[in-house]
Amino acid sequence: MTAPTAPAPTAPALSPERADLLETLALHRGFLRYTVQGLTDEQATRRTxxxxxxxxxxxxxxxxTERGWADFVVRGTAAMEQEPEDWSAQWVLADGETLADVLADYEQVAARTDELVRTVDLDLAHPLPEAPWFPPGAVRSARRVFLHVVAETAQHSGHADVLRESLDGQKTMG
Structure with a gap:
């Protein structure tokens, strides 16, 4: 298996900034998907x-996380004020849920985010809700949200790479 490479942007009318965002998102999503390639559900849920x-x-x-931030871009603060999902539940497969299910959901989330990157005003900004992890009065633009999604994906891809190497020695890079 070879490590993924970012696909060339397919929409020629995209600005360089939008093309860069899409390419970087695709690259880091590809690393994450590559890391779980070929695993059984048992392997994918094993603590290593x-x-x-x-x-x-x-x-x-x-x-x-990507779904939540995309909702924020579309709906603003209201997207973060709804009753929060059980945070711990997003880290484990539910009964009957498979790795394939999670990957399929991730594909749908990515497609929606990519469409937003292509179309939304990147300067569109919303205030963040009051929370201990946000500075008081903080505002986030769509651009900054997409950059955060890139960072979140890249960081967790690195975590996944360590787990996969501990599982069976496979490395995404190197």
Missing amino acids: TASELTLAGIVKHVAA
């Missing part, structure tokens, strides 16, 4: 380090 993290849980969490 001292942490509680599993490969399937990481993919599920990244999809939930």
